[in-house]
Amino acid sequence: MQAEVNRHAASSVIQVKKPSRLANVVRELQKNKHYYLLMSPYMLIFFTFTVIPVVISLALSFFYFNMLEFPRFVGWQNYSRLFLGDDVFMIALKNTFMFAVVTGPVSYIACFLFAWIINELSPKVRAFMTLVFYAPSISGNVFFIWLIVFSGDSYGYLNGFLMKFGFILEPIQWLSNEQYILAIIIIVQLWLSLGTSFLAFIAGLQTIDRSLIEAGAVDGIKNRWQELWFITLPSMRPQLMFGAVMQITGSLAVADISIALAGFPSVNYAGHTIVTHLMDFGTIRFEMGYASAIATVLFCIMIGSNKLTQKLLRKIGE
Amino acid sequence: MRMLTVLRTPRRLNRSFAVSFLLFALLAVFGAFMALPLIYAVSNAFKPLDELFIFPPRFLVNNPTLDNFFDLFALMGNSWVPLSRYISNTLFITVVGTAGHILLASAAAYPLAKYRFWGSKTLFSIVILSLMFSGHVTAIPNYMVMSWLGWVNTHASVIVPSLAFPLGLFLMKQFMEQIPDALLEAAKIDGANEYRIYWSIVMPNVKPAWLTLMILQFPALWGTDGGNFIYSENLKTLHYALGIISAGGIARAGVGAAVALLLMIVPITLFIISQSSVMQTMATSGMKE
Secondary structure: OHHHHHHHHHHHHHHHHHHHHHHHHHHHHHHOHHHHHHHHHHHHHHHHHHHHHHHHHHHHOOEEOOOOOOOEEOOOHHHHHHHHHOHHHHHHHHHHHHHHHHHHHHHHHHHHHHHHHHOOOOHHHHHHHHHHHHHHHHOHHHHHHHHHHOOOOOOOHHHHHHHHOOOOOOOOOHHHOHHHHHHHHHHHHHHHOOOHHHHHHHHHHHOOOHHHHHHHHHOOOOOHHHHHHHHHHHHOHHHHHHHHHHHHHHHHOOOHHHHHHHOOOOHHHOOOOHHHHHHHHHHHOOOHHHHHHHHHHHHHHHHHHHHHHHHHHOOOOO | OHHHHHHHOHHHOOOOHHHHHHHHHHHHHHHHHHHHHHHHHHHHHOOOHHHHOOOOOOOOOOOOOOHHHHHHHHHHHHOOOOHHHHHHHHHHHHHHHHHHHHHHHHHHHHHHHHOOOOOHHHHHHHHHHHHOOOHHHHHHHHHHHHHHHOOOOOOHHHHHHHOOOHHHHHHHHHHHOOOOHHHHHHHHHOOOOHHHHHHHHHHHHOHHHHHHHHHHHHHHHHOOOOOOOOOOHHHOOHHHHHHHHHHOOHHHHHHHHHHHHHHHHHHHHHHHHHHHHHHHHHOOOOOOO
C-alpha cells in the first residue's frame, strides 16, 4: 500500500516535471526562433553534405555495397581485410604517414618562420612578400609547371641542368622512378602549402601587444629567440591552433598532386596515398563499403592527429 | 633612459645584425623558390612557338607575343563546345557559390557569435570538428546524396555543398564576436528585429570578413573541374578545358600556357585587391583550446 502510494507520488512528480521541462525547451526554441531561422539554410546544407555523409560513411563501412545490390552487413570484415589482407593499403598508409610527417611539420614551421621574418619588414614589402608566398596556394593548377621541371627527357629543367653541369649523363625518369616520386610530391606540396594558416600567422603576429615585448626586454629577454619562445609564440597560441588544424588536414588528404604528377595509379604505387586508395575503390571498383572503411580510417587518423597536436601546442612557452 | 630608447625603437629590440641578415637571406631564397614557377608560367604564355620549343629551354620570354591568346580563342571557337561556354560555366559556379557562401555563412555565424541558445555550442563544435577532416572522407556518401536529389550532372552539385564550407562559418563567427553588443542592443531598442539587425548592422560591419571568405572560396571554385558530378561537355569548367587542351600534346603547348595564365591570374588579382581585409579577418581566426 505504502509502496504503491510512493510509486504513485513518484510518477506524479515525474509527470509534473516532464511537461514543464519540455515546455521549457519549447519556450526556449520559440524565443530564439529567429536565430534558428537565420542558421537554417547553412545548417541544412552543412548537415546534408557534411555531417550526414560522415554518418553514412561510418555505417556503410560495416556493409558490403557495390551500388547495384542491396547492402549486405559484414561486420568488421572490411576493416580486417583493410589491415590484414590489403598490401596496397599498407603502402598507401606508409606513404601518407611519410608524407604527413614531412610536409605537415615542415610546412607548419615554414608558415610560421616566413610569417615571422616577413613581420619585421616594412608594410609595403610585407604585403609583397605575403603575396609571393601565398600566391602558389591560390594559383590552382599551376603545379603542372613542376611537370616541366621534373620531365623525364633532357628537355626537363632539372635533367637539363644536371646534364649541363655534368652530374648525370642520361636523363632521369623522375616521375616514373619509385625512388623519387614521393620526394617530388613532397617538394611540390610544400610549395603549395603556405595557405590559410600562413595568413593567420602573419595577421596574428601583427596583433601581438608591443608593450609585452617592451616589458620582456626590461625583464631581461636577451635575444630574438627568447622573445620568440616566451612572448611571441604564447601570444599567438590561438592562431597556432588554427594553423595546425589546417596543415594537418591538408597534409593527410593529399591526392590531387600525386595524381597530377605521378599518375593514377603511380608506378608500383610509389605515390599512392590513403585518398587515392579511397578513390580507387570508390570510383573505379565500386566497392563502396570497403571505400567507406578507408574513409573512416582516414577520418580517425585526422581527428586523432589534430587532438595530439593540440596537446603538444599547449606546452609552448612553458 | 633605457626605457626611452626602448620606446623609441621597439622594432630593433635585441636584434643582432648577422642573424637578421641570415634570416632575410633565407626569406629571399625561399621567396625565389615560391615565385619562380609562377614567373615561368607567366612568361610561357607570352612565348612564340619557336621559343617554347627551344633547347636548352629558356626561362624568360625574349620576344613576347599575344599569339597564344588569339590561338586559344580561334582554336576553342571551332570546337564543339566554345571556350566562352567553359568560361561562363566557371564564372557562374564561382560567383553564385561565393556570394551564396558569404550570405549563408554570415547568417549562420551571427546568432552563433552573439547569442547563447539551446544547441548553439553543440552546433559550433560540430563545425570545428568538421574543419579537421577533408572532403575526401565524404566523397562516396556525397555522391549517393546527389543522386537521390537528382543533382548529378547539374551545376548545383558543385555549388550547393560549397555554400556550407565550415571554414567560412568559423572565420565569420570569430570576426563577428568583435562587434560590440551595445550596437546590437541600441538597434533593438530602436525597434529593429533580428533580420534587420543582421542585414543593416552586422553585415556592413563585417565587410573585411566577406572579402576574406571570397578570397578563400573563389580559388576553390574557380579551379574546380566539376569533380565526380558533372559529365556533360557543355556544363564543364575552364579547369577541365585546360585538361583537354594540354592533352592535345605539344602542338597546343602555347595555348595551354595561355589558359593556365588565365586560370591563375584571376584569384591572384583578387587577393592583391583584398589583402588588407584578409589580414584583418585572419587576426581573429584563432582557436581556443
